Amino acid sequence: MKLVKNIQSIAKDVLRQEAEAIHHLADRIDASFEQCVEAILNAGGRVVITGIGKSALIGQKIVATLNSTGTPALFMHAADAIHGDLGMIQLNDVVIAISKSGDTPEIKVLVPLLKRTNVTLIALVSNRDSYLGRHAHHVLxxxxxxxxxxxxxxxxxxxxxxxxxxxxxxxxLLETRGFTRQDFARYHPGGSLGKKLYLKVSDIYPHNALPRVAESATVREVILEITSKRLGATAVLNEEDQLVGIVTDGDLRRMLNQHADETFMNLKARQIMTSDPICVSTDEYAVNALQLMQARNITQVVVAEYGQVKGFVHLHDLLKEGLI
Incomplete structure (x- = not known):
């Protein structure tokens, strides 16, 4: 095997060439690009993408991106099109044919057949003056x-x-359609991506215990509540059952270091709690609760509505859901 020197240099050169090509594409975006977007929006049907070889692989990726962002699309292999797959195309569809040269034998056979279907044909081609570029209605x-x-x-x-x-x-197409986060979540329900988009705090906290003590609770009562509910913390409520604070394992350890044993055991929940704890609402997205915990370096957060404690969300819950 021939030893090639400067492997890193070759790799960097490839990436720079590809980045430069994309950079120059931005300078070539003009009215014809807008016409392609408008043609797809106005057609009201699907986008049918066709190609052969490496162009076919790129076409399949573009189809996947279109479908996931609200534009119905399907792939039709150019070789299969002339053997019956042209029947996939419906009257209101738009066809995008991908070819670098735009002059391959397959394209020259396919284009006349596509034009007989009376659908809009878009050429995604490197050579605008190619056979495909000249015979398409629009050019990307x-x-x-x-x-x-x-x-x-x-x-x-x-x-x-x-x-x-x-x-x-x-x-x-996504932006002109007004595609929203909720739309995206509807098309991506599976995996961690989907959960980040649709999973809410209300989907998690009901499965956890609800540790809570009164302001007057003793340290022993606080420890027992935290231990029995196994969330590493407890909410502290006033006489009206309104949330006034939180006591965590960390609070207990810090107080133990600051007081003698006998003094520590005589403390009340109100004396060791953190007042005005960080809370999230039941309708908050779980991923936002995660970001809040990470930013504040905490492992649990209280779920509350108008001062009423609903429950807790723990970092372990989000880990279990695959958000981390």
């Missing part, structure tokens, strides 16, 4: 003057440019 110009490999053969820079332009298209 994924210009890539050269590939990143020294032979200028391996699809690298061109596929990166096509993928980035597909992302730009998807996000423009």
């Amino acid at each position: 110009h994924a210009y890539a003057p050269h590939e990143a490999d020294p032979l200028n053969l391996a699809p690298t820079t061109s596929t990166t440019a096509a993928l980035a332009l597909g992302d730009a298209l998807a996000i423009c």
Whole structure:
């Protein structure tokens, strides 16, 4: 095997070339890009993306991005299109054909067939003046003057440019549709990503015990409550059952260091609690509760509404849900 020197230099050069290609794409965004977005929005159907080879792989990724951001899309392999898959295309669909050169034999066979379906055809192509570019209704110009490999053969820079332009298209459609966080959560219910988007505090705290003591509770009563409920803390309530403080394991240890044993055991909950504890509402997203705990370096937070204690959320709950 030939020993190649300067491996790091080669890798950095590839990344710089691909980054430069994307940078230049931004300068090429013009009215034709807007026309593509408007064509998809006005059609009212799906986006059907087709391609062959590496373009097919990029097309599948763009389809996945469109579907997850509110634009219905499907992939049709260019080779399969001429063997029956053209039947996938419906009247209100928009077809995006991906090809670097836009002049391959497959494209020259496919384009006339696509035009017979009377749907809008968008070319995602590096060469605007190619066969595909000339015969499409609109062009997404994924210009890539050269590939990143020294032979200028391996699809690298061109596929990166096509993928980035597909992302730009998807996000423009997302914003023009007014796609919301709730919409995104509906399409991503699984895994930690989905939970970050939809899981709320109200989904977690009812499964935990509710440790609470009165302001007048003794240290012994506080310790027993914390121990029995196994959340590392207890809420402290006044005579009207309103939340006034919290006592944690850490509070108990600090107080034990500050007082003699006999004095410590005579303390009341009001004397060792932290007043006005940090709280979250039942409707808060669990991921926000996590961020709050991380920012304050605490392991549990009180769930309360208008001074009424509802429960606790512990860091272990969020770990169990896969948010960490």
